[in-house]
Amino acid sequence: MTIGQKLLQINWVFVLLICLTASVGFLMLYSASNGRMDPWATRQIIRFFIGLTLMLIVAIVDIRVWLKYAYVIYFIAIGLLLVVEFGGIIGMGAQRWINFGIFNLQPSEIMKVAIILAIARYFYARRLVYVNSFIHISMPLVLIIFPALLILRQPDLGTTILLVATGLTMLFLVGVKLWFFAVGLVLSIIACYPIWNFVLLDYQKSRLLTFFDPGRDPLGAGYHILQSKIALGSGGIFGKGFLKGSQSHLSFLPEKHTDFIFTMLAEELGLIGGLALIFLYLLMLIYAFAISVRCRNHFGRLICMGVSISFFLNIFVNISMVMGILPIVGMPLPLISYGGSAMMTLMFSFGLLLCAFVHRDTHISPGDSEGRYI
């Protein structure tokens, strides 16, 4: 296929949905800076268009190339995480970024895509019988846990949880038996004790405790949850009107351009606005599922479901935490929240999804990578 033919093959309805959702984000960032394009909206629009271009390029690259370089990408991401560990920029009390001069890169975001590629790469040619042998499962577990620990040390609880959840869900998809998860659950409950005492930092503990008992810290973390609920609730059905959210604009709402942007949307545009955005997300999830079903190669299907899960978890955790269902762990709302690395990796993962769609009928044989069909 030529490049032109490949571009025609792209699912443009899905691209349109992405653009629509991102536009909602631009509007909210415009509102977050009290009706100005600066400092957030303009930069977010520029990033989005760079991301859009990246997505289209990723989509038309032959899927076998991504298969071939899956581990390479994974190890680059690991390398970047190690760089952060030993020399990253400290911001907001955590060491998360690498400075590249014109932009700061957040390697944990890259890892969110890399883990999907690596696991899909690991299982694309593995027979079901081997999937449930402990030796075969231990390798992907290492692939998940090693970067997860690096990210937890930054510390970034939200991304850690997302990474582990995405990885485990992919293991579930490839057919790992349920007893395995049951054993894992028991083991992790036992592991809670040392993690609580030796790994989690005080502010992370405080957030968890506050989540279970918001009254214990009314001016700290509990204050944020309460103010977010007040903002949402006071929005009512029709909202207070664009640019008119009192909670958001009078700074009662923290981080209104990143983690709490959904709250601002629901305050200003009400239940109607919130439902509309959730509906857009739902349509995208439906498309992702449909594309996965249409794929005839295992690698593509795994990629699609991986992207879909990661995307969904991002949405669900973010909205749940601003509504007080989950603790505040620091997770942006995909396509809406302000943030460069998150936007780029998300567009990259949508690129992979579209790539799987473009190459839905491509047959992938074990020889397409170094792997053997065992």
Place this chain on the structure above:
Amino acid sequence: MSRDNERHKTLSRRSLFLFGGQIALLSGLVGRMYYLQVVESEKFKTLADENRISYRIIAPKRGRILDRYGRLMAINKLNYRVMMVPENVNDLKQILEKLTRIIDLSRYDLLRLKRDIKRYRSFTPILLKENLEWDKIAKIEVNTEQLEGIFIDVGEQRFYPSGSAVAAVCGYVSQVTDQQKKTDPLFSIPGFKVGKSGMEKFYDIALRGKSGSKQIEVNAFGRQIRELEKREGEEGKDVWLTIDLELQKYVSQRLARESASCVVMDIHKGDLLALVSTPSFDPNAFNRGLTKSEWQKILNNSRNPLNNKAISGQYAPGSTFKMVVALAALEKGIISNRSNYFCTGSLELGDSIFHCWKKNGHGKMNMISAIAQSCDVYFYEVAKRLGIDAISSMARRLGLGQIFNIELSGEAKGLMPTREWKKKNKNSSWQQGETLLAGIGQGLILATPLQLAVMTSRIVNGGKAVTPRLTKGISLNKSDLDSSNNSKLGNFKNIGINITNLDLVKKSMSFVTNSPQGTAFRARIIDPKYRFGGKTGTVQVRRISAEEREIGVKKNKDLEWHERDHALFVGYAPLSNPRYVVSVVVEHGGGGSTVAAPLARDILLKVQKTTKS
């Protein structure tokens, strides 16, 4: 291929399961949104409004204190202050350096600034220095470009244009104390001042006015975004006093170098035209905030500037009390204007000798000459026959030994002893010698300058039970004031003393200053239009021993200040148709005729000349 198929099936089955799970969880989120935004919405709307709407209290203008003609005794002065908004200052050190080239910043100012920067939010203006002079303000205004974060704020501050001259009457204002904090919402305003003494305290609530409030929209840090609603408060009311400010200032100035007090009073209405106590203090210093050394200086002053001697100072009235004794005797019929006693210079009673101030005696004395020349022996004789209870009862009718509940706090009661009182309080019976001493206003008897003024008024106004007052009215308008005022006047009860007796005593008082033998003849006013009468008093504060009498009593100027006699004078004017009385007490001032009488003369002359009809 079958193995491949099985793999595919598992993946499809589990993918579908996950997809279903996604939809279920999203539905859960929708349910939660419905709960927050529809079911609980009202509750959260209220909470959101509580967040954004804040109430601020607006301070009303404090009412003024005016004299009887509307002259200003206490006003509100514009107070120019240098303020700083910390968040607008980049380099604090540099700004302070620039500022110190224009204004003096003390170590205390800088310490307070550092404390306030930590204490308040960064957008709250902090006070750097207040009460700036005009040229300093102009310099800062010109340099605002270079002084980022610095601005001039205009507030209001209590100001007493006549300073220490009105301190005894007006009192002062100062910061609210912690115990007061809850009683008025106004007290929550930082730096709000209330009356702490004098009229400022008595009329504090009227002067203060009522607080206004405004509703403002604030952000999460409490910064005002816009004003939503404003309710104006009520300005404080003006208080009009009976004081004549010009006279008050004149008297203060005349007494400034003494430890003294003076009351000038209208004998018919009871209006206090002047009420002075010296040394005084500057009430302006109190509301600007005294420094520690200023406060120590006031406390350590042995002449007690904070004590209002005109109402709290209690003195033996000395010879000024002789009119009381004379009236008691006349009313009882013990003496008449023709009865005589012979003064030999002393009187013996048992083992004791009671001396007259004139060593060689006055010779034959009647009531009028005894008062005019202040003969002690005459009054020893009269007192001996009267007894203490009759004297005390007359003193009470004339206003001694009681408080009048005037608007100032700290009024002392004085003391008019009786036999019963002595038994009760000293647990011993009354001695006749004490009655003799009482006859010349010494011994246990005590009176305040205010009481002496009331006593004199009642003698010269024809026996009306006039009581003193300081307030003309509380109003915003002078014509209202005058109409409400006139209706209430002149209906004091008669104290029931025979008018001929009163006229006799009044006549004797005119002889004090106008007959060549009178003790205060040298202090007389020659102009017949302004002539006055009165009575001198010289009160011993130490015992004079028999030996000292032998070799000659020491002169006042040879004594330590605190051993010198108190000088007293009570007087009235004009002679023919009296209208004003004055009482003057100069602590350790010396003789009543040489020190107090000239002061009284000048004051009575001043009041007659300046009073508008």
